[in-house]
Structures are given as C-alpha cells and as structure tokens.
Amino acid sequence: MKKVEIVKKILGENEKFALENLFFFTKQKKICLNIISSPGSGKTTILTRTINELKGKIKIGVIEGDIQTDLDAERIRATEAPAVQINTEGACHLSAAQINDALKQLPVEDLDLIFIENVGNLVCPSAFELGESGKIVVLSVPEGDDKPAKYPAIFAKSKALLINKIDLLDGGHVDFDIEKARADARRLNKDIEIFSVSATRGDGMDRWCDWLVKTVAKSASQ
Amino acid sequence: MHEMTVAQSLMTIIAEQAEQNNARPVSVKISCGTLNPVNDEVLSFAFEAIAKDTPCEGVKLQVEHKPIRARCKYCDSNFDIKLSQPECPKCGRDDFELLPDAPLVLEEIEFQTE
Numbered sequence: 001m002k003k004v005e006i007v008k009k010i011l012g013e014n015e016k017f018a019l020e021n022l023f024f025f026t027k028q029k030k031i032c033l034n035i036i037s038s039p040g041s042g043k044t045t046i047l048t049r050t051i052n053e054l055k056g057k058i059k060i061g062v063i064e065g066d067i068q069t070d071l072d073a074e075r076i077r078a079t080e081a082p083a084v085q086i087n088t089e090g091a092c093h094l095s096a097a098q099i100n101d102a103l104k105q106l107p108v109e110d111l112d113l114i115f116i117e118n119v120g121n122l123v124c125p126s127a128f129e130l131g132e133s134g135k136i137v138v139l140s141v142p143e144g145d146d147k148p149a150k151y152p153a154i155f156a157k158s159k160a161l162l163i164n165k166i167d168l169l170d171g172g173h174v175d176f177d178i179e180k181a182r183a184d185a186r187r188l189n190k191d192i193e194i195f196s197v198s199a200t201r202g203d204g205m206d207r208w209c210d211w212l213v214k215t216v217a218k219s220a221s222q
Numbered sequence: 223m224h225e226m227t228v229a230q231s232l233m234t235i236i237a238e239q240a241e242q243n244n245a246r247p248v249s250v251k252i253s254c255g256t257l258n259p260v261n262d263e264v265l266s267f268a269f270e271a272i273a274k275d276t277p278c279e280g281v282k283l284q285v286e287h288k289p290i291r292a293r294c295k296y297c298d299s300n301f302d303i304k305l306s307q308p309e310c311p312k313c314g315r316d317d318f319e320l321l322p323d324a325p326l327v328l329e330e331i332e333f334q335t336e
Contacts, residue, residue: 001334002245003330003333005329007330010231010327015255015326016323018323153261
C-alpha cells in the first residue's frame with residue numbers, strides 16, 4: 001500500500017461565514033432561528049402571525065430567502081418588522097455568506113430575534129449551516145404525516161417542529177396522524193419541541209410564542 | 223444532500239490522483255469541522271452510488287471530526303472553544319478570535335501497490 005498526502009479542501013467558504021455569523025449572534029446575544037420547510041407549508045404566515053402576536057414583547061427582524069421575488073419580505077414589512085429579501089436565482093438553499101451580507105442590512109442592535117426564512121425545500125437547506133442559533137422545521141398537514149420518517153435530517157437537527165394548518169384536520173379533509181408525526185420526529189430527536197398550530201386561525205400560536213419569549217430571555221441572561 | 227456534492231468532488235480528486243499515481247485507490251481519509259460536518263454514512267452511501275463502475279468503486283472513506291478552535295487575544299493561547307461557554311480556559315477572558323472551523327478536507331489517499 002502507498003499513502004499519498006493530498007490535503008485539499010472539498011467544499012467552499014460556507015463554514016467560515018457560518019462561524020462568523022454564529023460568533024456575531026453569540027456576542028450580540030441575539031437569537032437567530034433558521035426556518036426550513038417544503039414550499040407552501042406556511043412559513044411566512046407563521047412569521048407574520050408571530051410578529052403581530054409578539055408586538056411589544058420581543059422585536060423581530062426577518063431575512064427572507066426565495067428563488068425569485070420579494071413578495072415574502074413585503075408581507076413581513078406589512079407587519080412593520082424589518083425584512084431583507086435574498087433572491088437565490090435558482091439555488092435551493094441559503095448560504096452563510098448571503099446571511100452575513102443580509103445582517104448588515106438589518107438593524108440588528110434593535111432586535112431580539114432574527115428569523116431566517118430559508119428557501120422552501122426540506123432537504124438541501126438543512127445541510128448548509130448559516131451560523132443560526134437553531135433550526136425550526138415546519139410541516140403542514142396536507143404534506144402527510146410520513147415526512148419526519150422520509151426526511152429525517154432536518155427533523156433530527158431542529159430545535160422545534162411546527163405542525164401547521166391543523167385547522168384543515170377539522171371535517172376530515174386531510175388524513176394526517178399528528179401522533180405518528182410527533183412520535184417519528186421524537187424518535188429522531190428526543191429534545192425537539194413540537195407545536196401544533198394553525199397560523200391562519202391562530203390555534204396553538206400562544207404556546208409557540210411563549211417558547212420564543214423564553215428562548216430570547218434565556219439568551220439575553222446568559 | 224450536500225454529501226452528494228462532497229462525494230462528487232471527492233471522486234474527481236481521487237480519480238485525478240489515481241491517474242497521476244497510476245494505482246488503484248483503496249481508502250481515503252477526510253477530516254471535517256464541527257459546524258458543518260458531513261454525515262459519514264450518508265457520504266459513504268452517496269460515494270458508493272456514484273463510484274459504481276468507476277476506478278473509485280470500493281474505495282473506503284474514513285472521516286475525522288475536529289473541534290472548533292479559538293485564539294485568546296489577551297494571553298495568546300489557542301484552545302478548543304465551547305460555544306456555550308465562550309472564554310479562554312487559561313486566563314478566563316472572553317476576548318478571543320474564533321479560528322476558522324476545520325474545513326472539509328481530503329487528507330490522504332491510500333493506493334494499492336503491485
């Protein structure tokens with residue numbers, strides 16, 4: 001056998017930017033949550049409802065990631081929260097360098113909590129660390145209760161799971177076993193916080209918002 | 223599935239090296255940092271899938287996971303930093319510079335020799 005030393009970087013600069021972002025958040029005592037889900041699971045609706053419910057309690061800013069348009073940033077700005085839109089022009093995930101840049105456009109010092117709404121995709125964004133304090137995965141009931149089992153990485157890595165659109169379970173229009181989804185997510189991640197919500201009707205949003213307030217308070221006191 | 227991207231980059235480098243060394247690759251050593259690690263099993267799985275019917279078929283991947291380092295700006299010591307407790311273990315101060323997380327690196331290739 002012959003050993004040949006190579007010592008060559010396999011991937012790019014993403015890690016460096018992610019560390020820089022993480023250090024920035026740690027030093028500034030800010031919480032940054034990276035929201036990941038399939039397209040159309042209700043990430044933006046969750047955010048606008050959350051911002052409105054937490055007005056006067058915690059100050060929130062948002063970095064929006066989409067392939068095209070600034071529609072989501074506009075929806076956030078309508079709540080009067082600051083928002084920066086990133087267009088990835090086809091890329092399936094946000095990179096740490098894009099977040100690093102976007103942070104310069106947000107009034108971070110005035111904020112308690114920064115949400116990153118990643119590009120709608122349950123797979124790729126989970127592999128790219130952005131330097132966030134934690135990942136939040138959203139699963140809406142029309143997607144099916146088998147998603148934690150089928151897409152385990154993001155459920156294993158996330159601090160919290162929001163099961164959204166539970167209002168659609170009324171009347172039996174959607175076949176989704178909440179207990180199965182919860183059990184599958186917990187099997188992957190025993191510490192994951194799980195919130196069953198309807199961001200449009202408001203169900204369960206109080207528990208989620210209480211958790212956010214506690215998470216921010218804990219960070220500020222550390 | 224960034225492991226697939228990693229596996230493809232790996233295979234390109236290994237194939238180049240195999241040609242240069244005119245030998246069959248048997249195993250490779252990879253190291254990665256704490257912040258953006260690769261999943262060993264996923265990477266091996268992705269690699270096996272794309273290496274099938276190529277000179278890289280059967281190559282074993284070994285991944286070493288490294289901690290994050292920092293340098294104290296006060297006493298100049300380098301240390302493994304806990305992000306939950308960001309302070310210098312030697313002088314207790316928190317004026318430090320985070321060193322870049324260990325990148326994903328292809329360290330070494332082992333070739334079979336006749």
